[in-house]
Amino acid sequence: MATPRKVCVIGCGNWGSAAAKLIAENTTRLPEFDDTVRMWVLEEVYQGRKLSEIINTDHENKKYLPGIKLPHNLIGVPDMKECVQESDLFVVVIPHQFVKSTAKKMMECGPLRPGTICISLVKGIVLTESDVILFTDMLEDELKVPCLALSGANVAQNVAMEEFSEATIGYKSKEHALLCQKLFDRPYFKIRCVPDVAGVQVFGAIKNLVAIAAGFCDGLGLGSNTKAAIMRLGLKELYKFCQKFFKDASKDVVFESAGVADLITTCIGGRNVRCAAEFARHGGKKSWTDIENEMLNGQKLQGTSTAKEVYHVLKANNLVEEFPLFVVTYKIAYEGGHPSELIKQFSVYTLEDF
Amino acid sequence: MATPRKVCVIGCGNWGSAAAKLIAENTTRLPEFDDTVRMWVLEEVYQGRKLSEIINTDHENKKYLPGIKLPHNLIGVPDMKECVQESDLFVVVIPHQFVKSTAKKMMECGPLRPGTICISLVKGIVLTESDVILFTDMLEDELKVPCLALSGANVAQNVAMEEFSEATIGYKSKEHALLCQKLFDRPYFKIRCVPDVAGVQVFGAIKNLVAIAAGFCDGLGLGSNTKAAIMRLGLKELYKFCQKFFKDASKDVVFESAGVADLITTCIGGRNVRCAAEFARHGGKKSWTDIENEMLNGQKLQGTSTAKEVYHVLKANNLVEEFPLFVVTYKIAYEGGHPSELIKQFSVYTLEDF
Secondary structure (H helix, E strand, O other), X not given: OOOOEEEXXXXXXXXXXXXXXXHHHHHOOOOOEEEEEEEEOOOOEEOOEEHHHHHHHHOOOOOOOOOOOOOOOEEEEOOHHHHHHOOOEEEEOOOHXXXXXXXXXXXXXXXXXXXXXXXXXXXXXXXXXXXXXXHHHHXXXXXXXXXXXXXXOOOHHHHHOOOOEEEEEEOOOHHHHHHHHHHHOEOOEEEEEEOOHHHHHHHHHHHHHHXXXXXXXXXXXXXXXXXHHHHHHHHHHHHHHHHHHOOOOOHHHHHOHHHHHHHHHHHHOOHHHHHHHHHHHOOOOOOHHHHHHHHOOOOOOHHHHHHHHHHHHXXXXXXXXXXXXXXXXXXXXXXOOOHHHHHHHOOOOOOOOO | XXXXXXXXXXXXXXXXXXXXXXXXXXXXXXXXXXXXXXXXXXXXXXOOEEHHHHHHHHOOOOOOOOOOOOOOOEEEEOOHHHHHXXXXXXXXXXXXXXXXXXXXXXXXXXXXXXXXXXXXXXXXXXXXXXXXXXXXXXXXXXXXXOEEEEEOOOOHHHHHOOOOEEEEEEOOOHHHHHHXXXXXXXXOEEEEEEOOHHHHHHHHHHHHHHHHHHHHHHHOOOOHHHHHHHHHHHHHHHHHHHHHHOOOOOHHHHXXXXXXXXXXHHHHOOXXXXXXXXXXXXXXXXXXXXXXXXXXXXXXXXXXXHHHHHHHHHHHOOOHHHOHHHHHHHHHHXXXXXXXXXXXXXXXXXXXXX
């Protein structure tokens, strides 16, 4: 039996704390892992006390996951050096804009222990003007260790409350996949694995674009069969996008929680759908900023910016013709296309098309 | 250019009349087809007049598709002999229990013209104690001509009102597929084709079983991520069912209207979901008959009988272990399993499982 893995969660936000909770439930019962789970805390003061002290004394992250008891073997550690030097399995779950800087900070505290692996729970992907960058690739580049990804149809608060949901792990090495599956799998949080690190992340990021199209459908008062047609085409274009940009893309992810399940929940409810419906009800004449201010207290929508970035990547790669739904969604959202254009893209096609 | 095909719709119900309408819209503008479309009418008297006379005088099927104007080139023909002898493309759209007898009746009026083809819009499949029989196979056996299938996320009334939806044609011969695509494709009814006659029919029939499971979810008050997990697993088992029973099963159908789209709409709304939710709210203690009487005016649910038939077919083929969702749905519906058993079947599995 190999030495038990020592797990550290990098990030103590809502999802980080929920993930750390279920991981700490598993490490005490599995021989593959050391009981203690560290959670790196970017120290801050909350209600007059240090956040790490609140976590370690009250066993609750009162700021980011209030009301949920955390296991006693989960400890908040503000010292990155201790986290890095004492751990060999990192669960990275921080906002996307901090991934690179945090990885660099980890390396400054290194070296990482031999055999270290990493799994990213970061939401999103990076869309540059012409390319698609995965956070797993960014982490592998910085940390020089293998990196898996986890995504799926789940919500931090519900996972913390132990409501049933699922997630998908994308992997390259089967051995690492099995280890991470054991680390995350709970009776209320079931994990399945696919050999498609990119697919798991791309679906998780670009589903929000499809949700914008689904919201247009709602706002136009179209029926459930029309909306299902939009979601179906969205699923197909998501898979095609993976294929175009990543050579290992597999259809398997479609059948998983990170694939069709996450797409369904995101297109049925959620802020992207609600705001896009409002946009369509106003015939595209109400600005996204006004909608965000009214409906999201000024928070930003992900689906609209994703639509814009995806469009630019497609254009730079001469792929506009092959993604009619992604493109029409962008054109309605940003170039004055009327929301009713949405279904016109289901134009005549032959047997081989799409 | 070949002689134009002469089309006859066998059946004049709700879906038959809506299909005949869009077909007749197409035949007048396409050189591949003779303008006239016959619709075989099982003659009956409605409001003191013969149904065929109403259709041919008022250009409306007042009994089965009231309020919708039918094209003048669509004629109701009560004489099966005329239908059979004057046509070489049959669209069969009759209730499943009448398929065999109607095909026999057609043959009595034969012979069918050389080169005749047939496309089935019949809903369902036949599940015997140990086997799965497709209506396309039944029609091919009886009529001795090639038979395609059409299914998808669409509702007769909405198609008649020209609300946008899609459908999928399952084919063996590409030439026949292209011809049928032309016959059915309208700006408001888009057709795509897959080389999987079985898949198109199996998804259309067994989706109702998954909708029962989705309804249990609703009745238990579980969240959208749990329901998405059920639908995802349903999609996977539907595909696996096709694979086990039909050697040509293709993953393609999953991405089509007859696949994921029809599953989504069926699991989100509809009678199967509503009745199953009621069943779960009563902890399985209220009988299906009572539920049908109260909620469907005594009409029968399809999903429950499908669940029972599928279970028997799986059992006879030693496949119970491989279809946990289908099986648990049956056990809850018929063997006193508590609805909460539903999520217990997401038990621990390894990387290779499912």
